[in-house]
Amino acid sequence: MTQVYDPRGAVGAQSRAIAARIPALEGLRLGILDNTKWNANKLLRELRDQLKAAHPLADVHYYRKESFSKFAAPELIEEIRRDNDIVVTAIGD
């Protein structure tokens, strides 16, 4: 037999649960995270208006990432977490 090698390296798959779901949007604070890719802002503004029309939200906050391709800064994530109950983010394209 001849030895062969797998050049890929392992992926460590620790399992992480998502946050608890909400029963309804009413009375919640909505955060919108715009990753600044082209037209993400237009899509999110539209969506925000449609969500507001359909659900009585307590508040809506709008955030923009510094760069569409980098992860959001930890400080921004913390600020979003602190001030919102639910978040919508776009766009992965």
Added chain:
Amino acid sequence: MHDGFSLESLGVPTAVIVTTEFLHEARVQRAALGMQGLVPVVIQHPLSSLSDEEIRGRAAQALAQVVGVLRGTQPDPS
């Protein structure tokens, strides 16, 4: 997906919107992060070259999915 992962890890339900072109990558990213429960909202690709009218349509496409993801009733896209 990574920002969605971060927020969900901190307890904030997050609807992550991707286009159809990005769905495969979104799946691989969430597997690599170990958060299989992170259901993405999918709209038709492209987004960058659309008119305002078409963007309105994409928002409408996303609306029900967003609510579904946050409430836990949205199935994982196939």
Added chain:
Amino acid sequence: MQLAASQAEASAVPEGTDLIEWYYEKGFADGLPVVPPTPAKVAAMLEALGGEPARIEARVPPRWGGLTREVLAVNMVMAGCKPEYAPVVRAAMLALCETAFNLNGVQATTHMAAPLLVVNGPIARKIGMNAGCNAFGSGNRANATIGRAIRLVLLNVGGGWPGELDKSTLGHPGKYTYAVAENEALGLLAPYHVEKGFKAEDSTVFVMAAEPPHSVTNHVANDPQGILDSIVSAMSTFAHNNAVSSGHCAVVLGPEHAATISKAGWKRHDVKQYLWTNAHNTFGQVAFNHRYGKVYNRSLPVWYGRELDSRIPVVPSAEHIHLFVIGGGAGRFSAFIPGWGHMSSPVLREIEGNAGPMQGGPRCVDGTCYL
């Protein structure tokens, strides 16, 4: 924690199997045939990396595969590297995995950007890298295989397979290999790493997400301005990614051009400033004259003018231009190498040592580096 995918462990195939075909069939090759790793070759490479096969050097996005020393050794053998290249390849991978580089974005983007590696310091000559004639290809084992090893790691460990997680619309030939050394031996300008605060005897890797080189011809000018005006011309287009996405770029001076510039007493700083001051577009050009709706372009710095006739630079500062002297002694050519954009920062890192320049800042008489 359970391990999902396989590791670079021994498994075996029947004697007489065509190993080159086997690695192709498994999807572990970059399109070119790989060198099948053998226990002896992997061991030699691992020894050059310092042993400890299970030690993780980095996790490579977007798959976040664990780049252990053994996995790195396997990919380097497959690329055709010699063990003496190991410090360079490792340093390059560490640099690419630094947060500022944003390798996750570079791997996934639809743009054709590929990591460009430039090596400075004594190690380049020690391992036989080519900084001269045809430095960008082909014919030199060190350049070719160091760049290739990086790509194999990005593919295999990082999962950046075309069509899967690598969405580059076009790709470019640098995605096979894109590694060079700066031509320090000519001594025409101070070396890049010295400009940035390292000692000449330090060896460093510089990585930048880059488009292919755009050749700049000038066989007429015999002064710095004329030569640099041609490079300015190559930079002043709204087609490359810097024009619309800002960020960093590189400029390569061929030796004949560098000699003219150096002889006139110009230094690195002068070259970079001249290029930056003169290379420009109008805002109208990058906004398509608002033909598709009024455009602001958030990727460009807020201080750029937004009138149609506003003159805007091609990159935000002279420090966003990374200048190198590379190439052979004959031919009045230089090159402009656009970058990907503000989404990635180039990284300069010492090989086998500290990640940053030496303490106390660059060695300059009055504390300012006018190199």
